[in-house]
Amino acid sequence: MTSINRPLVICAPEPRSLDLIFSAEKLKKLRAGYRLVETSAEDVPFLGNSILAQARYIIGQPKITSEILAKMTQLRAVLNVESNLIDNMPYDEIFQRGIHVLTTGAVFSLPVAELGIGLALDLARDITQADLDFRKGSEKWGGDGNTTSRLLSGSDVGIIGFGDLGKALRRMLAGFRCNIKVYDPWVPPSILLDLEVTPSSLDEVLELSDFIFVVASVTSENQKFITAESFASMRPGAAFILLSRAEVVDFDALIASVERGHIVAASDVFPQEPMPLDHPVRQISGFLRSAHRAGALDFSFKQMGNMVLEDLDLMDRDLPPMRCKRAERETAKRMRSRPVEKN
Amino acid sequence: MTSINRPLVICAPEPRSLDLIFSAEKLKKLRAGYRLVETSAEDVPFLGNSILAQARYIIGQPKITSEILAKMTQLRAVLNVESNLIDNMPYDEIFQRGIHVLTTGAVFSLPVAELGIGLALDLARDITQADLDFRKGSEKWGGDGNTTSRLLSGSDVGIIGFGDLGKALRRMLAGFRCNIKVYDPWVPPSILLDLEVTPSSLDEVLELSDFIFVVASVTSENQKFITAESFASMRPGAAFILLSRAEVVDFDALIASVERGHIVAASDVFPQEPMPLDHPVRQISGFLRSAHRAGALDFSFKQMGNMVLEDLDLMDRDLPPMRCKRAERETAKRMRSRPVEKN
Amino acid sequence: MTSINRPLVICAPEPRSLDLIFSAEKLKKLRAGYRLVETSAEDVPFLGNSILAQARYIIGQPKITSEILAKMTQLRAVLNVESNLIDNMPYDEIFQRGIHVLTTGAVFSLPVAELGIGLALDLARDITQADLDFRKGSEKWGGDGNTTSRLLSGSDVGIIGFGDLGKALRRMLAGFRCNIKVYDPWVPPSILLDLEVTPSSLDEVLELSDFIFVVASVTSENQKFITAESFASMRPGAAFILLSRAEVVDFDALIASVERGHIVAASDVFPQEPMPLDHPVRQISGFLRSAHRAGALDFSFKQMGNMVLEDLDLMDRDLPPMRCKRAERETAKRMRSRPVEKN
């Protein structure tokens, strides 16, 4: 393929980098198939008109004005590998022109779900505390160490939010044969039933679960929608596992509920990252802490590149992209994630 | 049912007790259907001849001599709720008479397998250490905390021993879509293939797995069959999870391998229980400790009673028992478990 | 809800009818929530401007010109319950305005897949012919009647086309543990791998399958893409099951291949429907005939209404529809199905 024929791709994948999201082999494939213009997000507006006019794809989430967009007459897709939708593009115009906005956040589903199961089993069996006790010589043997132990198998599980991550959790839970309730107002009941989970109200999930996994994205509508009352309504001893964004929860209320001994909890996300060194969450018992490590595995980042390549191939053939998730006209501007500062 | 018609059951379930293994409701059912002679294991020989002659079942594992056995002319089954086969009965005569020897150890499969998955995920993601670091304020955020993290999903898993527990592990791993190799010389290959695991040699399991679960019973033939060489042959960084009995492993070699950093490990069983307070296993890193807590959940003990009742019902109807596991003529005397001292 | 607030829906669902696609209960729900303008497809252009201006949804696939479309300023979605995309709307403008075009063909996946499995098992075991022989007294007993019998379980299965129907087939085949190869150039390989089927070329599917299911839609590009050479390349005795559209196959070549005894086949679709009474396909052996009955179950039609209601609810809440399938800007005009003349 001569360079003149190869589609042009503007690459501004920060905070990712091409090396982070493509394996050596896949990067070679990308370079062989496309003309890459590697730049930074802030320099995109300063690319020459000729480059802009030829660009078929953008990898990244640079700020784009209507003016710049108008110059990109060949643009077919923005492949947002940051995967948090920031409101820095004229989405209305983008959708009107039929340009796809694609996100690759699904790559995190598998590692986040796995960590979620790990945290749930730790809470159920007190794995961390039991190990600490053993180190100190104060371990309890056999049944004496199991006074609060329970099974994940056969338990009532609630999942709040049912996107890729919720679905990954469901799949991983298959062998545990839980009764799974799902609350997600964006997903119609019959889709949930087809996946053999029970469509439920938020209250049902909160009140009737032994394990509650929160995997809802943060939007303009759901900030702190899990409140002190929510925690109070949970079953005594319920395990609350927060995996998506701290903003959906009243975090102080969460801590208070754990401190009071009403529930146990684990969280991978926090209202501030890093949390202050003197924050009580660092010391309370019945709380398992993970420093936003759930998704950030090299495996996942490399999956991003694979997904991008597969969708480029489809779009090159005038087919709709299928691998990445498409931002939706209706919801793109409702998203409220913070920018990703750290891979 | 008049008392005269109800079958007589000698109950000597120690170290269990009837209250431990039967829920209130099930115990009521047992008492309604059977005449119970509640005694201790050591007093069984001193039961009157009339009692012995009427006994249809024994719940427990009392020492029984040929002489006593001869007096129990109606005996149909010994329901061993300790579930470790101790060589304290004339098994040849028992089998010759067609008396079933039934064990209820399968009740532990579910909780042990769950803890096994929990330990594996902890080793894969360093859940315990990450929580400790967070408490101390030395946690690493995002990808920085994931330098040794890996996925259980899609990994190569080895299972050594494929009884009820191995099968429970396999089922729980279903949602993780691992490639599972199994070594169990007592199980023919086609049964393993039918369960969609790969029949493998011990060396294959040791050398080609990312996660190795040891769930083999200890027998007269397999003591310390996992040796220093075995550990050396494992993949660097492999996670070794010991769930059945410490005796099948050269435990010092295990510790040495972890100390050397060649593998990481978790164990629920130890050569001495409790371990000495100054034993190095209490301090090494890369090792997760659980004080023989894997199976001893109240849920599991209550399952024992359920299983016993179901098999009593079958045998009362002259049908073969199906719920408990039968001791086998060929293997009963090969078992080498220690007596259970603690529930 | 006062009538003035309820969204207006233009209903022109022919060849369906509201009674066909909605249960009594769901129709009541529809009427309660929406103002329905029930009309025929051909009368849609003659609806008054006020109606057109208020219409939020169209149920049906009426011919719509740019002029009419321009008047429908509130239109959010065309819910095409015929489910065959006919090129009778200005799709470019529709997509530009962000109006969803939704099809409900997924309701047929389940019944069509079931019939497909039934036809495959019939071909594998000669169920129909064996019954005919039994009626005539010429049946063959036991193994004598099984000289050409084979198992679906464990066999090599090929699926051509992997939309909803292909996915339904895959799910139904789960218990048969087949090796499934899939050819679908519109679906990226990693999606297939994630569903545990093998992405394959058309030739691989044709040449290496014991059972071949054709479930591909007909497009501008794939008419008669299964040719005489395709049939010749199949394994001797392979079973070919055609479930989507006759147009994707060289039907004469199919018949010739069956007549020659090279393969066996079943089809639910035909180049002419009904086929001429003297057509050879009516008499050849090794061929199982079904008169386009695969999908048209009342159960499926009623599902259409359920799907429509669920997506209306999402769109009323300014959320993207999820239940129906969206027509895609890239492919909408490539579809080449005949209009549905018969339910």
Next chain:
Amino acid sequence: MTSINRPLVICAPEPRSLDLIFSAEKLKKLRAGYRLVETSAEDVPFLGNSILAQARYIIGQPKITSEILAKMTQLRAVLNVESNLIDNMPYDEIFQRGIHVLTTGAVFSLPVAELGIGLALDLARDITQADLDFRKGSEKWGGDGNTTSRLLSGSDVGIIGFGDLGKALRRMLAGFRCNIKVYDPWVPPSILLDLEVTPSSLDEVLELSDFIFVVASVTSENQKFITAESFASMRPGAAFILLSRAEVVDFDALIASVERGHIVAASDVFPQEPMPLDHPVRQISGFLRSAHRAGALDFSFKQMGNMVLEDLDLMDRDLPPMRCKRAERETAKRMRSRPVEKN
């Protein structure tokens, strides 16, 4: 291995033959590992005392008297490849000596279950009749041909008898997501629950199922246990699929119920095989006939040899056999199958 060391096997596998049940490769393996004494069932008693004294295994089901048995001092197992237990051996003595009686009938589970699903789908969709109509030019197109069609997916399924065949049916039905009720008085409820089917009474299965599969063996207790009343209690239009033995059913009542149009049915087994040429079952509609062809596939016979080899290997290593099914002391003499006259 010198001939003197190889275990001696008496082979009298009629009505099977070694060539039927062993592939060429497996037969070679058998001959390499064992000394085979190939004889007929009727000649077994006339084998010399030395042969009898050396025999470790019998492949077949020859009549054996106590006297002959006494001479076979090394006998470890009778591998009954006919798989119907005929009461022609002193089972009490056999079990007392701990000799295993093994049957290989499980090989038929897969093909019988597949045919069962095929018959069920045929009854649900009228595949056979629709094909006949098409041949005659009287086919009905689309929905017109589906007035009695229904789905297997999501339906209420009843299974009567839950041995290997019932379990195979359950597995194959997995993708159809049926609600499965099981009646089997020999299997305790918790085993059924663990397999995610609902333990049920016979009446519940009969009265509450859309599809009823009969896969129960015939015993001394269950002959004709499905009576005229049973059929009358079924849901109108229910599909009754008989796969095990005609003796468990009042066959005349079955035919009457189908003739009356109350149910539809399919059967692979008949009270006489072959049935008289003028028997009404040959002509009634709503009844699908299969001439005892369900299991007799070459694939299945060859599986027998594989199972035999795997269990010989275990028993040679003083391990209990696991692959074949063991006859049980309690039930061996209750079985009432006819001898197999035809492979």
